Amino acid sequence: MTRVRDFSITQKLTWMNMLVSGTALLLATGAFLGYARVVYRQTMVRYLTMRARVVGANCVSAVLFDDPKGAGDTLSALRADEHIVGAWVYTPQGEPFAGFWRDGGGSAPRMPAIAKGKPEAFWFANDQLMLIRAITFQGKLTAFVFFESDLNELRERQVRYLEIGALVLLASLLTAFLASRFFGQFVARPIRALFDTARAVSHDKDFSIRAAATDSHDEIEVLVRAFNEMLEQIQERDEAVRKSAASLAEAQQVAHVGSWEWNVETDRAWWSDEMYRLYGVEPGEFAPSLENALTRIPPADREMVRKGLQDGYEGRKPIDFDHRIVLADGSERIVHARAAVAAAEPGKPVRVVGILQDITARKRAEIAVRKTEEMLRFFVRHAPAAIAMLDREMRYLVVSERWITDYRLEGRSILGLCHYDVFPDLPEPWHEIYERCMRGAVETCEEDPFPHPDGTLDWLRWEVRPWRNVDDSIGGIIIFSELITERKRSEEELRKSQLQLAAVIETAMDGIIKVNEEQRIEIFNPSAETMFGCKASLALGRPLDFLIPERYRDAHGEHIRLFGESNVTRRTMGKPGIVWGKRANGDEFPIEASIAQAEVAGRKMYTVILRDITERKRAEDTLNKRTEELAQSQQTLEQKVQELARSNADLEQFAYIASHDLQEPLRTVASFAQLLQRRYKGKLDSNADEFIHYMVDGASRMQGLINDLWAFSRVGSRGKEFAPADFATIVELALSNLQTAIAESHAEVTHDPLPTLKCDGAQLAQVFQNLVGNGIKFHNSQSPHVHIGAIRKDSEWVFSVKDNGIGIDPQFNQRIFEVFQRLHTRKEYPGSGIGLSITKKIVERHGGRIWVESQPGEGANFLFTLPA
Amino acid sequence: MIRRVGKLSRISLAIAAVAACLLASRTLAIATAHTEYEVKAAYLYNFGRFVEWPQNSAASHENEFTICVLGHDPFGPALDATISGEKIDGKNVVARRISKVEEAAGCRVIFITPTKGGQMKGILAALGNSSMLTVSDMPKFVEDGGMVEFVMTEERVRFEINLTAARQVGLNLSSELLKVAARVTQAPIQGE
Structure with missing residues (x-):
């Protein structure tokens, strides 16, 4: 097949023609042979049938009258037909009656059967046709005739037909071959030319090539013409495509x-x-x-x-x-x-x-626009004023935060809502204003009350104006409003304060004068009128100079100038606090003045407050004289104090020396008295024992007194330098000294957090020891509880030592701090009565105070202060 | 079909043979095995089939095709058996045995037995011009003016025909019949 596909058109045509004609002939021959065979057989059958009938009819009488010879004669007529191989007549009983075989030999065959009701039967076998026919005579079966015929004629005919067919086939094939060759010239050659052109076009993409025209007027010519037209169209289209591709590329580049x-x-x-x-x-x-x-x-x-x-x-x-x-x-x-x-x-x-x-440029522009829009929105939103932008349907486009707060819309999302829905109770005039502005009007109002639904009233300054689209059509309105309630209130207050100020100025005891930069008087109050004996109507607008004595005028001018250049806003005038004024009648008088400057709208203003101090000056003069006298007497007093101090020190020194020096002889007395008591107790009479006891007792008490006195005297003279000390440690020390007493009385001692202060730690320990010891000592039936407190008050610390003991009658509040003062007998509470005196002395040495707050039976609270 | 002839045709042959036998039982036919008179009886009947009678003959008006046997019947039952149920020209074939020639009116075929041989000329004369096929196995029957005479040749029953006699009475004998006749004479009838 591949080879056939590769054939040229001429070859294909040739083959096609030959194949068609050959096949047609073969088929026709075959069909004819088949048909001829069928027809021949039918003809043979018909022919034999006919013969059988004729022969049969001729044999009837022979059979009926039993004349085989006659029948044989009749049959031998068939010998003339060379195809008849044998012919036989049978009686109706099937017995052979007469007949012959062409080859001469052999007996009659057994009579073949005929299907019942059929007049004859035939069959082909061994290239022979057998036929048997029943012969009737006058409606009665009379005999059977049997023929056997060869088919040699058929075979001969077929051979002849085949020979003729082969000849015709050869002739037609030759004709087809020659015809294809001949007509191929008119078909194949132009197609070949067309083919070459098409290949050139497709190879070179040159659509200007054209196929050569043919001289024939058949479909090929139409084809060539159509091909050329097609090429032309393709060329045009190619051109157009080229152009449009170029312009598309150009367009793409531009766009x-x-x-x-x-x-x-x-x-x-x-x-x-x-x-x-x-x-x-x-x-x-x-x-x-x-x-x-x-x-x-x-x-x-x-x-x-x-x-x-x-x-x-x-x-x-x-x-x-x-x-x-x-x-x-x-x-x-x-x-x-x-x-x-x-x-x-x-x-x-x-x-x-x-x-x-x-879309870079567009995108950038979009971003820029968005940014601008965003900025605008931001600007509006954060503008310190209530601004709302609405569209033609009065829907909110953008609002500032101030709008939300000013109109108390917090928590509501109003963008996109209608203004009238947001403010359903908006008074009718507003609707008209909006409508006018929608038509292009600009409306403003400097002060407009705006009542809120809750009954409060705000004041507004507002402006409503239209905004326009790019095409200058009105796109909606912008409402700007400023809540001026505050301003209104401050204006009100200002006016009030101005009135108040005016009243103050009017009624002030001091003269008040206000001058401008040119020193001209602008305010001149009644007190100033009185002071200077000059009516305000005459003073206003005049230079300040006429109120100043001539000899001070220059100095004053310079003074004001320097003050004006300084940044000081107010100060007292005049070094000694006194300047001099001149009344209208020419009298001069002393004035205490203060001046304040303020700059309003770039211009300096000076306010001077004046006080006529003529009277005070006089009183001061008197006072000065008195003070001088007082100073003299004070000097005398100081001398006396010094003397007293010296004598006090002497006394202290004496007490110290005395108590120290007295100790030695006293110790001797006591020692020997005790020795006497130990050695001679019970050896002398009973009176002697008693006397010796009193002597020992007295000596030991005296020793105590002297020790206390010595300690007392040492507070002032033998104190240490002050150094920072932790009071917790100090209290700790004091309590350790009282350990025995605390243990014996089952006392409880507590204290607040305590500070660290500069002090003489040993002496302060003495103070706490004394006070806590007292608290424990003067207890009643309850077990003692002492609490040490410390509170800072301004520049000092207040310490307190509070007990739950017997308390003190307030009448003894001072006495208990005096030396050797006791409220109880020695038997009730032992002690020399000097502890609190020492305490007081130590506290005072530290620059503090000590006192007691107490009621009998309710415990005592000793308080003392120390500088922080 | 042709190629399968062998078996099928053998079967159909067997069937046809049986059918033929059945047919034979109902049909008269000549067979050498038959007795002489059986054959002759069949010939009598068959003669009737090869002869045309004139349209206006007396016999043609009869409703039956009558075969008469004049004289002593030599056939026995053979004749009756032969013609039983047979028809010629649509008429039932019957046999009638007569003893006198006068009784022969209406007969188509008349077999004259030899016993009356002596009187043959008289019988034939008596029959005159009646359209009857006269048959006999009397020797010299045809010379005597009879129409068909059985003769025995080589043990076969043959017959001779006097065509002139037959034509005289208007009988037309088929050529087929003539063809198988042993001899056909056209001699003139004696006595004319």
């Missing part, structure tokens, strides 16, 4: 739109020149594919691009998205991608055609 195409089945992609330009690549160096394109897309966008395309290919949603492209120089480009997907069936894309549009 910055690239286009691409992807054939899914072949997986081939095509990019327009502008596509390459958008990606900043050269067509020759960059294979157009998604993977290559992705390398130029920033990583952040890649997944989005991939997914966007995939969704598009699978038909989930259209391909329509923006992404960025990074160029070789690092700059970015924003592009908009769109594509149409041609799918054979949903989800099976066949071809994708897309565009890529450079």
